[in-house]
Amino acid sequence: GAAGAVRIFTGAPVPDGVDLVVPQERARREGGTVWLDAPRPLRTNIRAAGIDFKAGDLLVRRGTRLHARHVALIAAAGVGAVSVTRQPRVAVLATGNEIVPPGTRAAPEQIFDSVSFGLGAMIEDWGGKPIRISARPDDTAAIAAAVEPSLKVADLTVIIGGASVGAHDLAKQSLERLGLTIAVQRIAVRPGKPTWFGTIGGKPVLGLAGNPAAAMVCAQLFLRPLLQALLARESDATATGAARLDGEVADSGANECYLRALVRTDAEARSWARPFDDQDTSLVSVFAAANALIRRPAGARAAGSGTVVEVMLLDRP
Secondary structure (H helix, E strand, O other), rough: OOOOOOOOOOOOOOOOOOOOOHHHHHEEEEEOOOEEOOOOOOOOOOOOOOOOOOOOOOOOOOOOOOHHHHHHHHHHHHOOOOOOOOOOOOEEEOOOOOEEOOOOOOOOOOOOOOOHHHHHHHHHHHHOOOEEEEEOOOHHHHHHHHHHHHHHHHHHEEEEEOOHHHHHHHHHHHHHHOOEEEOOOOOOOOOOOOEEEEOOOOOEEEEOOOHHHHHHHHHHHHHHHHHHHHOOOOOOOEEEEEEOOOEEOOOOOOOOOEEEEEEOOOOOOOOEEEEOOOOOOHHHHHHOOOEEEEEEEOOOEEEOOOEEEEEEEEEOO
């Protein structure tokens, strides 16, 4: 039929027969005639139905941590409610006669409790809700009394320290009276060999070494996957990658080893991992400066600069 024009507003349905939309500021009306400032292709400024997504499209994958952009997408699909997994509640208890809270005065033989605060921040980053219990001395009754109330509300319990041999293996002894069943006594990993795992009433309990670096390395290896499972998330495909070694590393011996390192990318987009010289497990400053861990398998031989190694990035989402 004859060409014609009709005025509509942004976002309005396009009337039947209309094949072009022109902004008002690019058109001029003279009587019953509309002049365009320049020719436009057909379908300009017309969005077809379903160009964003269509029925049957997967919009948000199961296990995704919802951010504002996901909420907007869900709402755009007209979905009024979705099923979500609540934040796992994680009880965290540090043990040791030498532990005092930050902000108080420490005696010469004491140290500040850095690990439970660090783990609490990790748990929040990873989608959990930490329940930090005030540190307890190396006393089985005191440890059990501190943990027992939290078992009713926590989905996961983390004990820091109190893991050794014989009479000094206090954490497990303390929790046996609460029904602890041990699944893993120790691990062949450095740092963190005293790490253990069990359950109380079907709920997981993770025991970490008292040394800060050992605890935080093993939190990356074991606590983070536990939280992912509780959140029904898929495994972290970005957990590990490859980089060239910038420096030297000794043989790993009988244990799998994780070295704190700094990963950088050079001008040719190659990744390099430089291990810190001092890998002492008491050094919180080294862990804070690191952005990755270099994984060395058990039995790995010494390696020099340029060797491709496996790395785990610490600051991944």
